[in-house]
Amino acid sequence: MSDVLAITEHRRGELRDVSFELVTAGSDLVGETGGDLHLAVIGGDVDAFADELALDGVDTIHTVPEGDEFNHDVYVQAIAALYEELDPTYVLMGNTVNGLDYAPAVAEQLDIPLVTDAIGLQNDGNLVVTREMYASKVESTVEVDADHAAVTIRSAEWEPTEAAGEPAVEAFDFELDESRVRSRVTGFEEVGGGDVDISDADVLVSVGRGIEEEENLELVQNLADALGATLSSSRPIVDNGWLPKDRQVGQSGKVVTPKVYLAIGISGAVQHVAGMKGAETIIAVNTDPDAPIFDIADYGIVGDLFDVVPELIEQFE
């Protein structure tokens, strides 16, 4: 019997999708081990969150009404206290930006091994975690040779649990050591503010690292103009300062759902795919036939964008 404690996540009054995916991953795991699935919801309107988290497979929801928003110092203390009380075998967290901000500290303080960015979990006596390496070119399995472990799961790898259940809800009291809270969240800001909202566009021509030089962007802009499309990009283009931040599609950029998404010279890193996989039709042009973008593309051209794009422009002029 191995219990699982899964830490839910919320932001600005809303539970994040990963919370519901954690329920699935957690209940799959306790399904194999015969233990209980505990959820923790820390901060914000914990009672309202607990109502939403009353899902199939959850045994107990622990509410910790400490603070309004995520603060890693509070999370680490609360989870350590819960861990001491519940003695779960596994602590599951989201491999999100906030997950990256508290999960390693939780594992370090509890002195348990940490495996991040899991895309698969199995338990055959020991926990076996599937994950990716080398920018998704290689997959690996990692066996955890320890009694306890902390794992973060990749967003959108597990289907969210939606079916209702009847878990117990218990308020968890712990004494927060204020002297150990040494960071303060002072606000949130939306990025961008440009005049184009790529999340509204029906057709996006999106450009990635394959464009090589800033001056080559004009070529892709010409294609977008010829197609009556909006120009967007993957992260490296924005990091280089070649396009403004509000043109970035991806986990940390905008989530887009156009009718047609034309990915030019984009390899399809998982963070990018997270932002565009909802497109109705995905078309990829890339020199690398093994680029992950082709795994989700409906149509593909394995070829050099500098050959294909001018020809395509010609087709529409």
Place this chain on the structure above:
Amino acid sequence: MKVLVTVKEVAEVEEDFQLDGLHVAEQYLEYDLNEWDEYAVEEAVQIAEENDDVEVVSVTIGPERSEETIRMALAKGVDRAIRVWDDALDDVDLLDVGAKARLLSAVVEEEDPDLVLTGVQANDDSFGATGVSLASAIDFEWAAVVNALDLDVDGGVANVRRELEGGVEELTEVDLPAVLTIQTGINEPRYASLRGIRQAQSKEIKPMALSDLGLDDAVVESDLVLTDVYEPETESDAVYFEGDAGEQAAELATVLREKGVGAQ
């Protein structure tokens, strides 16, 4: 003030490659400075340029080969470097986060920095956890995925922006000393100048073995065992357009028109 910046030489895998046991066969790997660390180095060097009396020290865990890569950081303005390696590390398939944090903690104890910068993650194993784990181990405050930093040295606070998902940034005040994990795009990493590259040749890269750090072999023992490495099955069911670029473009144009694209 001293800024310690952790850097890592990462392996990049060529488009076509073969596996050799639990590793990608060596001939298909190219080594480079981890992309996130380039931004961390740049941020550290900018802090040194904007404030008086700042020393920037980089630390890496890596074999002798990695010195070539680490020199790039020195060429960009890092003052000196430390390279941690030991025979005990040679045989480790997967150096887990805890072990890295323990090694780096010993370096922090030795160097006593005011600020530690790391990249958000390394391109090869993508654990994304060393910085925050280190912070916890050395009892520094921290912030992960920082894409803007305004350091108030006198006030003892780092004002940071954290890049959350979905185009939202979080504004946070972090007490110093702190570990900040640096996101790409926070700055524009400079190219190493010829002068910088020349100067880097004479800068120190101090090798340190476990015993130099007061550690024994047990420190690299890991609870994680790499059990299998394989190429992921391709899930592609894409329709591919064949032929030369003109033919491919013509076929794609037909599909696009069917979907109403370009019809104005």
